[in-house]
Amino acid sequence: xxxxxxxxxxxxxxxxxxxxxxxxxxxxxxxxxxxxxxxxxxxxxxxxxxxxxxxxxxxxxxxxxxxxxxxxxxxxxxxxxxxxxxxxxxxxxxxxxxxxxxxxxxxxxxxxxxxxxxxxxxxxxxxxxxxxxxxxxxxxxxxxxxxxxxxxxxxxxxxxxxxxxxxxxxxxxxxxxxxxxxxxxxxxxxxxxxxxxxxxxxxxxxxxxxxxxxxxxxxxxxxxxxxxxxxxxxxxxxxxxxxxxxxxxxxxxxxxxxxxxxxxxxxxxxxxxxxxxxxxxxxxxxxxxxxx
Amino acid sequence: xxxxxxxxxxxxxxxxxxxxxxxxxxxxxxxxxxxxxxxxxxxxxxxxxxxxxxxxxxxxxxxxxxxxxxxxxxxxxxxxxxxxxxxxxxxxxxxxxxxxxxxxxxxxxxxxxxxxxxxxxxxxxxxxxxxxxxxxxxxxxxxxxxxxxxxxxxxxxxxxxxxxxxxxxxxxxxxxxxxxxxxxxxxxxxxxxxxxxxxxxxxxxxxxxxxxxxxxxxxxxxxxxxxxxxxxxxxxxxxxxxxxxxxxxxxxxxxxxxxxxxxxxxxxxxxxxxxxxxxxxxxxxxxxxxxxxxxxxxxxxxxxxxxxxxxx
Numbered sequence: 134x135x136x137x138x139x140x141x142x143x144x145x146x147x148x149x150x151x152x153x154x155x156x157x158x159x160x161x162x163x164x165x166x167x168x169x170x171x172x173x174x175x176x177x178x179x180x181x182x183x184x185x186x187x188x189x190x191x192x193x194x195x196x197x198x199x200x201x202x203x204x205x206x207x208x209x210x211x212x213x214x215x216x217x218x219x220x221x222x223x224x225x226x227x228x229x230x231x232x233x234x235x236x237x238x239x240x241x242x243x244x245x246x247x248x249x250x251x252x253x254x255x256x257x258x259x260x261x262x263x264x265x266x267x268x269x270x271x272x273x274x275x276x277x278x279x280x281x282x283x284x285x286x287x288x289x290x291x292x293x294x295x296x297x298x299x300x301x302x303x304x305x306x307x308x309x310x311x312x313x314x315x316x317x318x319x320x321x322x323x324x325x326x327x328x329x330x331x332x333x334x335x336x337x338x339x340x341x342x343x344x345x346x347x348x349x350x351x352x353x354x355x356x357x358x359x360x361x362x363x364x365x366x367x368x369x370x371x372x373x374x375x376x377x378x379x380x381x382x383x384x385x386x387x388x389x390x391x392x393x394x395x396x397x398x399x400x401x402x403x404x405x406x407x408x409x410x411x412x413x414x415x416x417x418x419x420x421x422x423x424x425x
Numbered sequence: 426x427x428x429x430x431x432x433x434x435x436x437x438x439x440x441x442x443x444x445x446x447x448x449x450x451x452x453x454x455x456x457x458x459x460x461x462x463x464x465x466x467x468x469x470x471x472x473x474x475x476x477x478x479x480x481x482x483x484x485x486x487x488x489x490x491x492x493x494x495x496x497x498x499x500x501x502x503x504x505x506x507x508x509x510x511x512x513x514x515x516x517x518x519x520x521x522x523x524x525x526x527x528x529x530x531x532x533x534x535x536x537x538x539x540x541x542x543x544x545x546x547x548x549x550x551x552x553x554x555x556x557x558x559x560x561x562x563x564x565x566x567x568x569x570x571x572x573x574x575x576x577x578x579x580x581x582x583x584x585x586x587x588x589x590x591x592x593x594x595x596x597x598x599x600x601x602x603x604x605x606x607x608x609x610x611x612x613x614x615x616x617x618x619x620x621x622x623x624x625x626x627x628x629x630x631x632x633x634x635x636x637x638x639x640x641x642x643x644x645x646x647x648x649x650x651x652x653x654x655x656x657x658x659x660x661x662x663x664x665x666x667x668x669x670x671x672x673x674x675x676x677x678x679x680x681x682x683x684x685x686x687x688x689x690x691x692x693x694x695x696x697x698x699x700x701x702x703x704x705x706x707x708x709x710x711x712x713x714x715x716x717x718x719x720x721x722x723x724x725x726x727x728x729x730x731x732x733x734x735x736x737x
Contacts, residue, residue: 141545141607144538144576148529151496157526246513246557251571254474254504255527256496419476 155257158265165242166235166269175231179277182223186285189216194292212289214380217304221282221376225315228274229344235273236323237336239266240417245331253419263324263413270320279312307379315372318402321409328416344368361391365401374398426488427452428579428611429473431637433482436465436472443468445635446482453628453642455605458615459722460632466615467507469632470583473613474499487578500529503577505568507584507615513557517548520556521571528575535574542570546600562593569600580604582614586621594621601625623718631725639725643718654686654694657710658701668700 149157166172192198193212210216243249253259286305290298326339351366364370374391375398377384429451436444444465458466471477473486475495484491486498512520518539525535525542543552546566551559556567565585572580585601586594602625605612616622622629623643631639658665661682669676673689686697694713701708 141573141604141610142576143578143607143609144530144534144574146534147531148500149526149531151500151529154527154529157523161523242512242514247508247510248512249510250476250506250508251504251510251524251568252527253476254499254502254506255524256500256529257527258496419474420471 151256154255155261155265156268158252158257158262159268162239162266162269163272165238166273169234172231172235175234176273176277179224179227179231180281182220182227183281183285186216186220187288190285190289190292194289212293214301214304214307214382217282217286217308218376218380218382220285221278221308221311221380222373224278224282225312225372225376228277228315229319229340231277232270232274232319232323233337233340236270236319236340237327237330237333239269240324240327241331241333241336244328244416249417250419259414259417263417266324266327267320270323271316274316274319275312278316279309282308282312304380307376307381311372311376311379314375314402318368318406321406321413325409325412325416328413361393364391364393365397368402368405371398371401375402427485428456428487429613430485430488431482432484434472434479434484435481436468436477437480438468438477443635444472444479447484447637448482449630449637449640451628451630451640453611453626453644455601455612455614455626455628457622457626457629457643458613458632459619459622459629459718460617460638461726462617463634464632465635466617466632467583468635470504470581470613470615473581474502474504501578503528503572503575503580505572505580505582505585507587509564511556511564511567511571514555516553516555517543517559517567517570518552520567521552521574524571525574528577530575538574538576539570542574543567545573546570547596561588562590562596565589565593565597566600569597573604577610579611579613582612584616585614586616586618598624619718619722629718629721631722633726639721641721643721646718646721652688652690652692653713654684654688654697655712656684656686656697656708658682658684659707659709661701661704661706665700665704665706668704669697672696672700 189210190212192202193210243252252262257265283305286301286308290301322343323340326336326343330336330339345368348367348369351363354363354366355361356363370391371393374384374393375395376382378395427450431447431449434444434447435442447469458469460466468477472479472484473491475491475498479492487501489498489501491498512523515523518536521539521542522532522535525538526532530538540549540552543549546569548563548566548570551563556564559567565587569582569585572582582601586597589597598621601612601614604610605625612625614622614625627642627644629639629641629643630637631641659682661684666676666678669686672692674692675687677685679685688694688697694711697711698708700706
């Protein structure tokens with residue numbers, strides 16, 4: 134084609150590799166996400182616990198800083214797994230807020246104007262479409278969870294006397310594993326809900342609802358059935374137990390009264406992820422499926 | 426080369442047979458897909474794009490199996506869906522560029538192609554406006570632009586004139602003709618409007634209740650009918666009949682000076698007028714059959730299913 138001649142000519146140039154074509158979706162997804170000022174503010178806010186953690190690690194490892202602050206004899210604060218658990222918990226809940234903002238737009242923007250037939254008529258599969266969108270969320274959430282946590286751990290390992298790093302390697306592993314489970318769960322829940330609702334406000338509300346409402350239902354179930362299996366619907370509770378176990382933080386009093394095992398929690402979380410995948414499988418189609 | 430090959434293609438949706446053992450080959454430059462609402466036109470297009478999996482049989486597009494080579498098929502195809510399908514909060518240029526990039530055009534080229542496509546379809550002036558602010562006609566055009574931007578080998582248009590006013594419809598038809606005449610692209614146009622297909626296509630597949638009612642080469646039909654003339658005269662006699670026969674026409678004379686002629690390729694209608702003028706004959710009425718597609722369609726709709734080739 135030519136702008137001034139306005140005649141049609143086919144494209145004879147090079148084409149991008151088929152296998153990485155879905156990354157176009159990721160690139161446009163990032164572009165859409167970062168076009169909002171609120172995203173910038175939320176993203177910056179998510180690093181607040183990390184910055185505080187960095188300052189605390191610096192102070193705890195620097196005699197000069199302690200002297201200047203007049204805090205030579207700080208008691209009760211040590212840079213151990215409890216400290217990292219606290220920072221990790223803060224990071225992960227802030228990640229939920231970030232997800233609630235950016236998640237609902239990712240697929241619903243395509244669904245609201247019925248763009249899926251056009252998008253999927255390109256040489257990408259349905260799962261590549263989901264993967265392209267998932268990478269956007271996964272990258273954003275990774276940037277505010279395990280990546281800064283590892284940075285904190287590395288900073289402490291650098292400042293602390295040896296062999297702190299070798300003795301506390303499990304903390305780094307636990308933080309990465311715990312964050313990745315949380316990021317995977319949040320990403321799938323957000324995408325599933327994004328494919329289900331067309332409006333961002335509703336999507337944002339539903340993401341919080343999907344995390345906290347089952348907890349209430351589980352509480353009612355516990356009370357009525359006189360059991361503690363209702364906690365398997367309580368995502369915040371399960372994640373807390375999981376993070377505690379991964380970081381080897383001693384169980385709190387309320388945890389000791391609940392008899393949830395790690396396999397039970399893992400199965401419950403896996404089922405939730407599977408339910409999200411099922412929703413995506415049903416919703417991400419170029420055409421509505423006719424049911425006879 | 427066959428553009429579309431169907432071999433016993435059956436598609437079931439929700440347990441219901443929507444396409445029933447379709448078999449046929451289509452090789453036209455612009456193929457029309459005709460049929461009443463619910464006849465399976467859109468389902469056939471979706472199957473060709475790999476959106477629906479055949480329950481039996483195969484469909485091939487440009488020689489590629491839609492089941493096994495769906496991705497390759499979609500890489501060679503530009504698709505303009507029937508209903509609204511766009512991302513409303515993107516500008517026209519960004520949307521078309523996005524679609525071109527997904528089709529494999531590198532980013533910088535995609536931007537260039539997006540500008541060209543939008544100018545080509547007549548949306549050059551509004552390309553920086555959000556699509557949600559476009560009129561219905563403009564939305565149809567932006568769908569056409571995104572289908573063309575990556576330079577597909579086959580352009581599939583599902584009801585391209587849907588909801589357009591007469592002027593916009595004519596503009597769309599002109600664009601489709603222009604694309605067709607570019608020569609290096611094939612078209613598959615689905616419509617329930619005979620006129621759209623008649624104006625743009627040279628081959629037609631007619632569907633009825635999920636089965637093929639007819640496959641017809643419109644170009645051949647048009648050629649045949651252009652040479653078939655019915656006329657009424659005044660003052661014509663044996664001399665006029667002989668003069669026409671000398672031109673190479675076959676003719677039959679009926680009461681009330683009604684004539685039926687079959688003209689050979691090289692004879693034009695003006696030759697008849699010239700003969701009539703020389704003989705002092707008045708040609709009061711002349712009719713050469715033009716509604717071949719309508720005839721084919723009506724015949725296909727009236728016929729029992731299972732007919733695969735229809736001609737008049």
